[in-house]
Amino acid sequence: MVAQYGIKLAVSIISSHFGDLVAKVCECLLRKGTLSLGDLVRYNQLQSNQVKNCLLVLIQHNCVQAFSVQKDGAFGEAPKVVTQYTVLFGNILHRLRFSKFMAIVSKEFDKECEELLEALLQHGRLTLEQILQRAQSISKQNDWSNAVQDALRESFVKLVNARYVERCPDPEPFMAPPDEEDAPKRSAKAAKLAKKTAQTLEQRAVAAAVPLESKRFAIMIDTGTDVGGEETPSQSLGEKRKYRELEMDRETMVNISEKEVLWRANFEAFIRRLRHKACVVNVRARLDDGAGTVLNAMLEATKKAESKVKTENSVPLSMDTILEEVMKSEEGRTMTLERVRGALSQLGCHSSTRVAEDSYSVDLRSIIESAQNEEVESIIMKRYGGDAYRIFRLLSKTDRLVETDNISDTTFVEKKETVKILYNLWKENFLHMERITSHGSKQSEFLLWKVNKNSVWENTFDEMCHAALNLSQRMAYELEKEHEILQLPREKRVGQRFERIRKVKTLLESSLMKLDDGLMLFHDF
Amino acid sequence: MGRTPDLKRKRPISNSNSPSLTDSERVLYDLIKSKQDMGIWTRDMKRETNLQDHVVTKSLKSLQAKKLIKEVVNVQNKLKKHYLAVEFEPSKELTGGAWYVEGNLDTEFIKQLKELCSRHVFKMKVATTDGITESIRRSGVINVECTTQQIAEILRVLVLDNDIMEVRSTEVGEFASIPLGTVCYKCSGKGGPTGVSKTGAMVSIPCGVCPRISECTPDGIISPRTCLYFTKWLDF
Structure with a gap:
């Protein structure tokens, strides 16, 4: 279930991008879970076509996924297929970070690619034809020649090959009811295990909607030369151009594909890149620049090989490949073999964790975990001070119940003070407490403490959502207050008041971006 | 275990000193001594001996005057007065151990030791507990003898403060002189001994x-x- 302020933040994002009506439908889905059109109409007391339009907007912008299930009919009626709508909370929050996605593309490719991506982010889903039309309408140059079009197509292929753009998912996958005959055969234990690992219906539906890997990034484009489609051998058929018929087929197919295939930005690929970046930043700060450079080179070399966002370990690489990659970067050129070896050992790749002979892989999960720890610890430090920081770190590191006196002895905090701090942290849900009463002994009651990471992390995420919501509301308020002077023509925008609002805007925006890094750290990485 | 022969040797001596004790004083004294280095709380004395309040108070005063017992502060509860026979040193449970002075945490001493340790770690880049203890001992800055155990406790707190990091030797690079797997300490982050707090x-x-x-x-x-x-x- 999504946290309280997570919902509020998501609703405020949707409301500011698409208006209150869409936000109302979205909030209903966030609070009540998956619903059918009929349910949505009933809960919102809106007209059916209003709700339909809202859903269309949300689907167009990849915030809602539809899927159909078979429902048992009433007595004597045949079972019927019902369309359900599920909201994609993660994708709504991604709207906060579009500028980060654009920055990635602008750094890795060029201005054209950035503009293409911008179109997709603005419109949610587009066919290649629509993308080209849009480019034509905004291009200031008069020459809309074939050469310009071909250049655009080429940029598009670059984005697809880099996995930053993908085909849209299946609009409405059918979810077959679970096979009931199969169920009783399994042992109770197996069933329990299956229940634990089983995905929810919504998760299965989202997974089922994703096109097969080979189709997801398959692209057919006529640019004179054949491009793309590394994984689809069918496309290379056209390469030989021996047969006229085949040539004809290809042209029509290209035409159809340009008009009919819908594309969208692949959020997963962007989040994966941002996760890599967060890992490198953390390693740079916690260890040193050398370790950061080496990790960056390793992730850069294998960015295409990863298929999911939350990869545990980086793709194994040999020492030769690592060295080669390290030397590509400016700061890596000065590193000796000995220095690279040292950095790898700092990163925790020693002989024991090697996957195979002479291949190195970094535990990314643990880097993310220490980044999460640091964020929570910094909150404790600032709110409760150094002694509490020490106590929290002790409990977070031991990861089991520890008795009050034991905590006081290990952390050098006076017993009375320790109890006070522990109690405060417990009150704010940072700690879990257990009481143990022993009979007959002198001291009859012991208090045991522990950090329950899952719940602390959830609370932190919720508080961050609250803070992000506050930042964006304050921003709206500040801009509204200075509405008049912001309306002035550019040359008149001078003076103290304007200077102030400019600074306020910069500070609020940059803080929101930084806080968004934190949101990703706890939600997406 | 080591105390038993001690006790046996002392008992006749104290007995020879005791003719001047009253009955109630004798009962209390024997009780207090039987508790050895743990001592006993006044309320518990009253319960175990069934003596009246004023008798206990009076006897304790007189025993103290005769230099047979002493009063110690209990670190667990400073209001609970504990009494020990003079020949015993209060146990760790009563005093709180080496870091406590008269029932209070010796924060000044701890602070000094912490500074000293992190300075040494910073200077030595990578060091083991023994190495740091040895280095501090040789520098002769503090006049109190510090055990390796005490230094280890200080280092553990510095790790919790995130001033230093605990790492295991890989025998590579900076660890070359330290055997594989040994716990070592080094400064965390880029900061000096004070460390830069990350925001x-x-x-x-x-x-x-x-x-x-x-x-x-x-x-x-x-x-x-x-x-x-x-x-x-x-x-x-």
Whole structure:
């Protein structure tokens, strides 16, 4: 279930991008879970076509996924297929970070690619034809020649090959009811295990909607030369151009594909890149620049090989490949073999964790975990001070119940003070407490403490959502207050008041971006 | 275990001193001595001996005057007066161990030791507990003898403070002279002995440390629009 302020933040994002009506439908889905059109109409007391339009907007912008299930009919009626709508909370929050996605593309490719991506982010889903039309309408140059079009197509292929753009998912996958005959055969234990690992219906539906890997990034484009489609051998058929018929087929197919295939930005690929970046930043700060450079080179070399966002370990690489990659970067050129070896050992790749002979892989999960720890610890430090920081770190590191006196002895905090701090942290849900009463002994009651990471992390995420919501509301308020002077023509925008609002805007925006890094750290990485 | 022969040797001596004790004094004295280095709390004495309050108080005074027993502060509860026979040193449970002076944490001493340790770790780049203890001993800055155990405890606290890091030797590079797998310490982050505190995303904005955040709602009395912390923060 999504946290309280997570919902509020998501609703405020949707409301500011698409208006209150869409936000109302979205909030209903966030609070009540998956619903059918009929349910949505009933809960919102809106007209059916209003709700339909809202859903269309949300689907167009990849915030809602539809899927159909078979429902048992009433007595004597045949079972019927019902369309359900599920909201994609993660994708709504991604709207906060579009500028980060654009920055990635602008750094890795060029201005054209950035503009293409911008179109997709603005419109949610587009066919290649629509993308080209849009480019034509905004291009200031008069020459809309074939050469310009071909250049655009080429940029598009670059984005697809880099996995930053993908085909849209299946609009409405059918979810077959679970096979009931199969169920009783399994042992109770197996069933329990299956229940634990089983995905929810919504998760299965989202997974089922994703096109097969080979189709997801398959692209057919006529640019004179054949491009793309590394994984689809069918496309290379056209390469030989021996047969006229085949040539004809290809042209029509290209035409159809340009008009009919819908594309969208692949959020997963962007989040994966941002996760890599967060890992490198953390390693740079916690260890040193050398370790950061080496990790960056390793992730850069294998960015295409990863298929999911939350990869545990980086793709194994040999020492030769690592060295080669390290030397590509400016700061890596000065590193000796000995220095690279040292950095790898700092990163925790020693002989024991090697996957195979002479291949190195970094535990990314643990880097993310220490980044999460640091964020929570910094909150404790600032709110409760150094002694509490020490106590929290002790409990977070031991990861089991520890008795009050034991905590006081290990952390050098006076017993009375320790109890006070522990109690405060417990009150704010940072700690879990257990009481143990022993009979007959002198001291009859012991208090045991522990950090329950899952719940602390959830609370932190919720508080961050609250803070992000506050930042964006304050921003709206500040801009509204200075509405008049912001309306002035550019040359008149001078003076103290304007200077102030400019600074306020910069500070609020940059803080929101930084806080968004934190949101990703706890939600997406 | 080591105390038993001691006890046996001392008993006849103390017995020879005792003719001047009254009956109640004798009962109390034997009880206190039987508790060895743990001592006993006045209330427990009264319960175990069934003597009246004023008798106990009077006898304790006289035993103290005769230099047979002494009063110690219990670190667990400073109001509970504990009495020990003079020949015993109070146990660790009573005093709180080496870090306590008269029932209070010796913060000044701890602070000095912490500074000293982190300075040594900084100087030595990578060091083991033994190495740091040895280095401090040789430098002769402190006149009190510090055990390796004490230094280890200080180092553990420095790790919790995130001033230093605990790492295991890989025998590569900077660890070359340290056997594989040995626990070592080095300075954490890029900072010197004081370390630079990293600023998290939350703590760099007012909401991250706001004491009223739980009462703050978009349309409430406390709201981001009317928030004074925000106003102060955005005061350019």
